[in-house]
Amino acid sequence: MTCAPTAVTFRLLDDVVGWDEAAVTGVAGFTDEAGVRLAYEGASPEGPTRTQLLPWFPDPRLAPGCGPCGWYLLSGRRLLRRDTRAGGWRPVWAPGCDPRLLREPAAVAARGHRIAVVDSGRVFLWRNEGDHLAAVIRHRDATVVALAQDEQVLVARAGSDRVRRYGADGRLCDVVRTRVAGEIIGIRTGPGRTIWLLTEDRGRFRIYRDHCESTVDELAAALPPSGLTAADEDGFCLREKGPDGDVTSCYDWRGRPREEPAPESGRYVTHGEFTTHLIDSGISRCRWHRVRIEADVPTGTAISVSVVVSEDDRFAESDWQTAPAGVTDFLVDQPPGRHLTLRARLSGDSAATPVLHRIRLDFPRSTSADLLPAAFRQDPAADDFTERFLALFDASVAEIDRVVERYPALLDPAGVPDAALPWLAGLLGLSFEAGWDADTRRKLIAAAPGLYRRRGTPGALKEAIRLVFGVTPVIDELAGDRHWAQVRATVTSPATARGLGSVRLFGRSSSRLRLGTSTLGATPLRAFGDPDTDPLTEHAHRFRVLLASGSVDEDAVRRLVARQAPAHTRGSVRAGGAGFVVGTRSAVGVDTAFVPLPPPVVGTARLNHDGVLRPGPRGARQGVTVGVVSAVGVHTRVS
Incomplete structure (x- = not known):
């Protein structure tokens, strides 16, 4: 330092x-x-240039329509459509079908198969690409028009900050006061009825999205650009896809081809x-x-x-x-x-x-010259040289100090960029899945030291699942469910001292089916493994992760459990069903009661004729036992 x-x-x-x-x-x-x-060249020292905005807000005489080549052009009193097969522009209406309604058209807009033209205080709305005149909107001093997705027509006039909405039949729906700075010179509509406005305020261009000022980057992220690359008083240029790649074609305002203009010298x-x-x-x-x-x-x-x-x-x-x-x-x-x-x-x-x-x-x-003895600083000329010379080394040391001082910030998961999170996780031995967002990764890195100290415990596994998936699971350790060495309240006689209660210590007949010793209906049937090791391998080092139904991706939870569980354990993941189901036609509280079965009466009941036999008070129990091994809503169904 x-x-x-x-x-x-x-x-x-x-x-x-x-x-x-x-x-x-x-x-x-x-x-x-x-x-x-x-600053930018011209009267606008701030904000975007008109050339930057052309792909989204073209000249009012141009409008992109349906398809990559569906362009419309106002040329005098004619409305032209881009004809890619003929390599130029053709009138929308044939000579004998021209309605001759246009007097001084100023702006055109297109969306799908609809066309709108602003002309002398009127807005004409056509359908089927000009075959059917749908409406004529009377709007004084209209200068800008746009077509929305919901069949609406948006119109603005010169010197006003208000946008009028018209229906498909030309009726006024409402008037929106935008409260934007400057004059509206362009309107675009986006998904979700979003309205983008372009204004000119004292020589500066501003972009607004739903009345809030925005940027070119946000506009580009929300709306795809058109192929318009340049426009001036002499004409315009379009970039189109050709068989050998993108091709730029330039035209004058009458739709006639012209040479590509020289590129601009710059904008600054x-x-x-x-x-x-x-x-x-x-x-x-x-x-x-x-x-x-x-x-x-x-x-x-x-x-x-x-x-x-x-x-x-x-x-x-x-x-x-x-x-x-x-x-x-x-x-x-x-x-x-x-x-x-x-x-x-x-x-x-x-x-x-x-x-x-x-x-x-x-x-x-x-400088470090201040630490030298006074004898080295007696000559003013030499002292000035010493200070400047040592300042070179002080600058290098200061840069090293700055790196050392900022090094702890590299280990802060809340301060590093998202791209650095995998590198930081690698220092801790963590691995991320592609579907985890940045917030989840930051939380997991921050909790990693505490999780490592408790790794292998049910609490640590539960906390890891909560951080990653946002749900709190139930960890069910199966070792407590073993039926071997189960102590009951009643002690048997000395003749049967090997068993306590009704279950034998490590009873061989209870582990799996054995001929001559096992009870049918109460013994599991297994055909793998060593029967003598069943008391140790059946439930030892096994656990289940119980989740609510449909809460998270089970496969993703299984992968996390496999990484976080101890090596000698084996875990499984199980999601619950629809919940606690009582029969199929039962109305709880009306005709249903949770009561024990009536005691059977031997002599009056016949087997296979609606007779019910059940074990005695010390026999094996079946069904739901609340608080023992049942997790209601996860793996229990009462029917």
Whole structure:
């Protein structure tokens, strides 16, 4: 660990330090978590560009329809449809069938086999791809139209933040006030009656999803993009699938082919800069130590950082110290002063932008030279060289210290990314199944130390199943159900001292069927294993995991039980049925009573003629015995 004193650290680009808003040019993102970057070209320094939004919000004169090639185009007073077989565009209506209703069409929308066109305060709605005029909606100043999944028509007009819903017959259903910023210039509908709006607010484009502002990434995740790649005043381009891969075709606004336009030079400005306010150290004649820059600098971009130190707000342009190109960690070589001012300049080739995440300042100057004897620091020139020389090693040691300090965070299951969870589980000897989500994995890793201390116990197995599957099982150990060496209350006579009660100690006749000694109907019939080891192997080291019916996947529970159970045990998983079933036509409390059978009367009952024989008070019992071996609702059925 480094022995140098801890330096005070300021984090720039936040509301604590601040920047001079009057000295910001061509830079955006001060309130964005991603960082400061070059602004977009044009009047919109923030938000997406129109080119980015074209696949989801095309030009109003274009509309994607049914199928990958089902495009519609407004060309003058005509409505054209994309004809892939002819390689161009053809009118929707034949010359003799054109209804000639369109005067000045402004926008078109299509969904399935329905088409809607905005024209001179009216919205025409056709079915069967233009064969049947379904409705004519009167809507003053309508500019945008969209078709929803539930046969509804959404219409917005210029300068309004309201969207009107019309039914399939053209009747007004309701008016939705969106409360969005700017003018609505695009409408899209998604699954679950979701409405996506595109607005233009003082030169900036904004995306809204159900009245809440959204991003391009969220839009792309919710709606598939169309094949529209470019659109300008001269025409547009579509990317379509061909026999040899994707093919880009370009057309003018009359549907005639044209050459593909040259790609855009870029979307970002090429230069931008900002300057901070005076950063006060609170120390008179402070010796500022170090500047560290955290940024992403793609190829073709650069970041230049300059600092100047002063005791007050007076300094000259020649006092600025500029870091060498590509250097992101340098010492402040300035006279002592209380204040520091920082200037950052970003540049690029307009196709990409650098992103500045954080600039960190360390002060006052503190190096390992402070630990040297005074004899090594008598010469001012030599002392300055010693400080700068040792600062190189201090920086390396500080990075190592930072890694060591943050190492415990790598072992925190709540703090590591989801992708690191399998690596962290490997340190503990855990293995995950593909169906377990990140929360389940984090809980299992956090509980692993405690589970390892109790591994092999019913409590640990029950806790593991609860963490993974969210249910609490019943662990039934079968060793307590063995009928051998079962002590009863009555002691037999000395003549039969080998048995207590009515069951013999390790009675051979009770373990499996033996000719001449076993009782029919009361002895299990088995044909495998050594009969003499039945008292030890029948229930020893066996257990059952009892679950409620349909609660979890039984196969997944079996795999977990196999990994968590001790090696010498054998477990099984069993899920319950429909519950506690009383007969098939019984009404509990009306004509059903849980009572013992009446005692049989020998002499009046005949076998096979409705006669019931039952064992005596000390004989074997059958049926339900509550609290002994029965788990109601899991493996018990009373009928």
